[in-house]
Amino acid sequence: MPYTAIKIEDLHVVRGGRPVLQGLNLQVASGSVTGLLGPSGCGKSTLMRAIVGVQIIQAGQVNVLGEHAGSTKLRRRVGYLTQAPSVYADLSIGENLRYFAAILDVGEQRIGEVVQTVGLAGREQQVVGSLSGGERSRVSLATALLGDPELLVLDEPTVGLDPVLRAELWGTFHELAQAGSTLLISSHVMDEASECDELLLMREGALLEQSTPEQLRERTGEQDLSRAFLAIIGQASR
Amino acid sequence: MSPRITLATARRVLWQIRRDPRTIALLLVVPVALLTLMRYVFDGQPGTFQAIGAPMCGLFPFIIMFLVTSIAMLRERTSGTLERLMSLPLAKADLLAGYGIAFGVLAALQALVVCLVGFLLLGLHAPHGAWLIGLLAVGNAVLGMALGLFVSAFARTEFQAVQFMPAIIFPQLLLCGLFVDRHEMAGVLYGFSSALPLTYAYDALARATHPGALGGRVALDVAVIVGATLIALTLGALTLRRRTA
Numbered sequence: 001m002p003y004t005a006i007k008i009e010d011l012h013v014v015r016g017g018r019p020v021l022q023g024l025n026l027q028v029a030s031g032s033v034t035g036l037l038g039p040s041g042c043g044k045s046t047l048m049r050a051i052v053g054v055q056i057i058q059a060g061q062v063n064v065l066g067e068h069a070g071s072t073k074l075r076r077r078v079g080y081l082t083q084a085p086s087v088y089a090d091l092s093i094g095e096n097l098r099y100f101a102a103i104l105d106v107g108e109q110r111i112g113e114v115v116q117t118v119g120l121a122g123r124e125q126q127v128v129g130s131l132s133g134g135e136r137s138r139v140s141l142a143t144a145l146l147g148d149p150e151l152l153v154l155d156e157p158t159v160g161l162d163p164v165l166r167a168e169l170w171g172t173f174h175e176l177a178q179a180g181s182t183l184l185i186s187s188h189v190m191d192e193a194s195e196c197d198e199l200l201l202m203r204e205g206a207l208l209e210q211s212t213p214e215q216l217r218e219r220t221g222e223q224d225l226s227r228a229f230l231a232i233i234g235q236a237s238r
Numbered sequence: 239m240s241p242r243i244t245l246a247t248a249r250r251v252l253w254q255i256r257r258d259p260r261t262i263a264l265l266l267v268v269p270v271a272l273l274t275l276m277r278y279v280f281d282g283q284p285g286t287f288q289a290i291g292a293p294m295c296g297l298f299p300f301i302i303m304f305l306v307t308s309i310a311m312l313r314e315r316t317s318g319t320l321e322r323l324m325s326l327p328l329a330k331a332d333l334l335a336g337y338g339i340a341f342g343v344l345a346a347l348q349a350l351v352v353c354l355v356g357f358l359l360l361g362l363h364a365p366h367g368a369w370l371i372g373l374l375a376v377g378n379a380v381l382g383m384a385l386g387l388f389v390s391a392f393a394r395t396e397f398q399a400v401q402f403m404p405a406i407i408f409p410q411l412l413l414c415g416l417f418v419d420r421h422e423m424a425g426v427l428y429g430f431s432s433a434l435p436l437t438y439a440y441d442a443l444a445r446a447t448h449p450g451a452l453g454g455r456v457a458l459d460v461a462v463i464v465g466a467t468l469i470a471l472t473l474g475a476l477t478l479r480r481r482t483a
Contacts, residue, residue, distance in 0.1 A: 053480070082322060088317075095250070099246055099250040102243060
């Protein structure tokens with residue numbers, strides 16, 4: 001029985017005067033790849049921010065790896081990829097990684113590994129500002145991987161990537177999960193849902209459904225997960 | 239707080255500036271150009287050039303580091319890198335001290351160049367030694383940096399941030415005694431200027447560029463500069479939030 005990596009109870013978050021999450025409950029098992037899916041603006045990023053502990057919450061409990069979300073002990077154990085690439089555009093790939101590696105106290109060897117993982121090996125000298133959007137987000141992803149965290153919270157890591165690299169990254173995510181890490185990955189592209197062990201379907205600040213892709217297909221009778229999601233929305237609003 | 243992370247942060251900020259040779263050129267050339275301009279504006283009044291130009295050598299780093307830091311920190315806030323840093327095992331003090339060291343190094347370089355030109359080429363006098371002006375310049379630069387870090391929290395855009403320079407620095411320059419003796423100002427302004435940190439920064443520089451004993455007043459000035467820097471850094475640390483709305 002895998003233990004629970006993320007446990008959220010009755011989470012309420014208000015952003016910009018608007019309630020974004022209203023009494024959300026969920027659990028994520030450790031060692032899994034969980035997809036967080038839903039239309040843009042449904043509260044995925046806010047939920048991820050709450051899990052990482054950078055979001056001010058109005059009410060509720062967010063427990064991560066047995067600690068309160070955002071506690072000091074978790075800063076080394078949780079890796080976070082923000083939706084917009086949060087790396088220094090005026091530094092090279094290598095300089096960015098060396099800075100974050102110094103904060104996490106990891107060595108040159110690990111930098112080489114993560115650069116390889118995101119497919120940017122041999123380009124360490126290149127300044128991030130001169131990279132394409134997809135390449136920048138890969139640098140940002142490499143930074144999140146640096147500390148070999150137990151929990152990886154990745155906000156749309158595959159946006160703007162070509163299909164080959166996208167498939168490679170999903171392969172990497174599964175390797176990480178097999179090695180014991182827990183991954184929570186958001187996407188608004190439904191064709192990535194089938195890559196996940198478990199799916200969290202969100203809409204308008206609430207969790208509509210938590211199930212495996214197979215369960216979702218069975219329950220809705222739809223083979224296509226995108227259509228299955230629409231069916232769930234239809235059931236919920238009926 | 240860890241020396242490893244503090245130094246890595248300082249190195250990172252310096253790396254960022256190194257990528258931007260034009261900024262480095264501006265940092266080093268502009269103060270020298272302005273000082274040279276001043277020298278020839280006051281061509282017929284060498285006394286006035288000494289009274290204004292010599293303290294200016296120690297004030298340029300204050301003004302420029304305020305501006306550069308407020309923009310650098312604003313970028314850190316708006317680009318998402320601050321959010322990432324706040325989710326990592328980095329103490330706020332590491333970030334503040336890292337910035338302090340990096341901009342302190344730049345300020346020292348800037349002060350060195352402007353003092354070399356001012357005291358060797360343009361004929362300014364430093365009766366207590368140009369090194370004292372240089373040291374005060376670095377202290378003032380760190381004060382300017384601390385204020386810049388703090389006010390960056392109140393700007394949402396770079397357009398807003400650049401306007402904190404005229405809003406926060408110009409009044410202090412007018413009131414510090416550089417252009418008009420503070421005793422000749424309206425009483426209210428005299429009182430007000432006593433509460434502004436730049437008044438003390440200028441006072442120390444004015445004494446350091448005047449012949450005659452330095453006196454205990456310079457020690458008081460330095461204490462105020464250090465105190466104001468610590469207060470601004472503390473306020474700045476309060477604006478660095480681990481959690482945001």
